[in-house]
Amino acid sequence: MINNARNKNVHIQKHKKMSFFKLIRFFITAILLVGVAGLGILGGSIYGIIKKTPPLNESLTTDVKINSTVYDSNGKKIATLRDKDINREWISLDKVQEELKLAFIAIEDKRFYEHDGVDYQGLIGAVFSKVIHPTQQMRGASTLTMQLVKNLTNNDARQIDRKVQEQHLAKQLEEKLVAEKGSKKAAKDVILEKYINQINLGGNMNGVKIAAKYYFNKDLEKDKLTLTECACLASITKHPAAYSPTFKDSNSENNKNNEIRRSNVLKVMLDEDFITNSQYDSAINEKIKYVKGDLDENSKSSQSYFVDSVVDSLIKDFVSTGMNEQEALSYVHSGGLKIYTTIDQNIQKAMDSIFTDSSNFPTTNYEGYKTQASMVLLDSATGQVKALYGGYGEKESVRGFNMATSDSMMRSPGSTFKPISAYGPAIDTQMVTAATPFDDSPAYLDPTINEIYPMNYDKRFRGLVPLRTCLAKSLNIPATKLWEQVKSVSVKDYLNKVGFKDMTKDNVVTSTVMGGGVETNPLQMAGAYTPFANKGIYIEPILYTKVTDSSDKIIIEKSKSENKEIKQEKNVVYSEQGSYVMTDMMETVCESGTAAGLVNITNKNQQKITVAGKTGTTQDYADKWFVGYTPYYVGAVWYGDEAQDKSLPSDMPNAPALIWQKVMQSAHANLEAKEFNMPENIVKSNVCKYSGEYPSSICSKDQRNDAIIEEIFIKGTEPKPSNSCQTHIEVEICEKSTQLNNVATLATDKCPNNVKKKVALIKRPDPYEKKSPSDPYPEDWIYEYNKNNKCEIHSGFFDLDNWDDFFGLRKKPKDNNNDDDDDEDEDDDDDDD
Secondary structure: OHHHHHHHHHHHHHHHHHHHHHHHHHHHHHHHHHHHHHHHHHHHHHHHHHHHOOOOOOHHHHOOOEOEEEEOOOOOEEEEEOOOOOEOOOOOHHHOOHHHHHHHHHHHOOOOOOOOOOOHHHHHHHHHHHHHOOOOOOOOOOOHHHHHHHHHHOOOOOOHHHHHHHHHHHHHHHHHHHHHHOOHHHHHHHHHHHHHHHOEOOOOEEOHHHHHHHHHOOOOOOOOOOHHHHHHHHHHOOOHHHHOOOOOOOOOHHHHHHHHHHHHHHHHHHHOOOOOHHHHHHHHOOOOOOOOOOOHHHOHHHOOHHHHHHHHHHHHHHHOOOOOHHHHHHHHHHEOOEEEEOOOHHHHHHHHHHHOOHHHOOOOOOOOOOEEEEEEEEEOOOOEEEEEEOOOOOOOOOOOOOOOOOOOOOEOOHHHHHHHHHHHHHHHOOOOOOOOEEEEOOOEOOOOOOOOEOOOOOOOOOEEEEHHHHHHOOOHHHHHHHHHHHHHHOHHHHHHHOOOOOOOOOOOOHHHHHOOOOOEOHHHHHHHOHHHHOOOEEEOOEOEEEEEOOOOOEEEEHHHOOOOOOOOOEEEOOOHHHHHHHHHHHHHHHHHOOOOOOOOEEOOOOOEEOOEEEEEEOHHHOEEEEEEEOOOEEEEEEEEEOOOOOOOOOOOOOHHHHHHHHHHHHHOOOOOOOOOOOOOOEEEEEEEOOOOOEOOOOHHHEOOOOOEEEEEEEOOOOOOHHHEOOOEEEEEEEHHHHHHHOOOOEOOOOOOHHHEEEEEEEOOOOOOOOOOOOOOOOHHHHHEOOOOOEOOOOOHHHOHHHHHHHHOOOOOOOOOHHHOOOOOOOOOOOOOO
């Protein structure tokens, strides 16, 4: 019994033992099965997450929001652009000191140059730490590559999905860069460079370059940081809001946090043999000194009108390549671009000074009236804009209303449009010469209105006037008559070639020659005049020459671009001879015409520099213009009322010409005296100023003056001796009758010899006839030959010459323009100069 019981007990114990081992085995098997199943589920989940991961975007290797930098024409930095509140300047890795690179690697990813984008050793350690301390946030699993991916994708969600996708993209990114760069080291350098340039280091500062300048007032490309300063910057990345240093209180919580953190950075650097013991001891005992750098130059609020215009121009160019406007705006400001502009800072500073000086803006008699002005100055040989100003006074806003270049600033150019709409095309096609006379007589040139149109600014009608004088005095009637002729040679093509591409059949009307219905700004007008100064060749105005990326790879080179949408336009508009004749005529505008005495340019040695140009004024003096040029530069100035609801006083000085004079005087101070070069096939010849023909012996006897003048001509268009003046005719007049009638009166055989006189009269090619009895006569009417206008006061015994005073019968003079009291208002497009 005892043995049986003992055996039974042994059996029971054995069974229990066996059952325990079975149970253990069962649990182990179950755990393994659950583990395998779990791993299967986990693996499936990870696969599902990876499958949903967006493909590696090109932006992960290219799209880092870096401040763009703007340079002047000499390559000197003048401005920094940034997107919204991001302030970042790019620095290449080879210009970053080794200690700064190692500080970031030590604290963020000490095996950076060893792993393939994911640090599995660090990941396991992070997971183990999380198991032991489940309430703590898991740290140490993110590599620099993963952080770069997170920052570039802007995905900050604290989810496993995001972490898995980051790891997947990080591996892809490194594989891609290794394939591109040819080695793991080169690929890692690219990643590190992008990382240190995009990492947030407090406030709106991204990247080590801008942070070093802000916290220590040091330029990383020129100045060396101390080891402690390197550790300081690397410490901020943990939590920029809590670890970025402050300046007001050295004992602030942020400064204490940073001090603790940078000690840790230095310790890791020592442990990893990145630094020596002596370096560590020196750095750990260093008292850091914060020196706030001036970042105002990077502030958008200090952006000049010129830089505003460059930004606008670039946005247009990038939009033309397929970007939308918002993408282009962001790219210009934060694409890390290097923008090389055309600005000459010396000229720009002079212009700034003039436009902020109230003495250059005469006050008016309107209460609260604010005069405004804008100007563009460019190099006529290259089209490069050297200076511009968008409004009177200090600039107050960023990319605000720019009256020099904005598409919203569109005003009628008045008579400054005449050279490009009529005179230039007419001279170029040899339809006329500078000596061709036009009859400045009352005319009804607009078929839509039944009144004299247009009127000259002074309401005078001068009669036969050579084309040179018509332009110099800015006469509207001759210009309109010329316009009617030149329309037949497709003036729209000429306007298109000088930048006016919206001229269509519908908007080309009678008043177009005087700027009616035309809207423009100083940039466009300055460009339109470049052919006159540049041997007939139009060169599109440009504000920048080229744009590169942060690695100096050319993105746009304006003068060499193969993209027709952004290539600098160049057109042959006039012949070299035609442009020279026009220039010579516009020199007369400045010497004895509407700009006489206003625009005289000399260099610092008081040597003269030749000037040509044209004034312009719109209806009711709402806008005044001067577009002028020298052998060096073209300048266009607009002056007027910003709101376009007030007029400038009619007796106001020619403010735009005076502003132009001051800016140009400064721009030419150090330049050599120069005239416009006369090309071949320009000849000089005597000509009759009232017929445009070769002078006859009678021309010199014109009662007003010697009508024989010297004029320049395109060879082949000069007057020929075989075709002498037919306008002048020598006749015998009765001086007494002429005096009484105030018009040339032919003598009869009854006129006493002592009142007879041989004089030169004119015969109009097209006789002037009044359309309305109230129409005035032109001023040269008194010198006109009329075969029916014969003396009626000499008739024998009852000769009125003897008796008219006695009976009070002396005839009153016929009406003429000098006595005209007509006070009709100017038409909408009439010009005052």
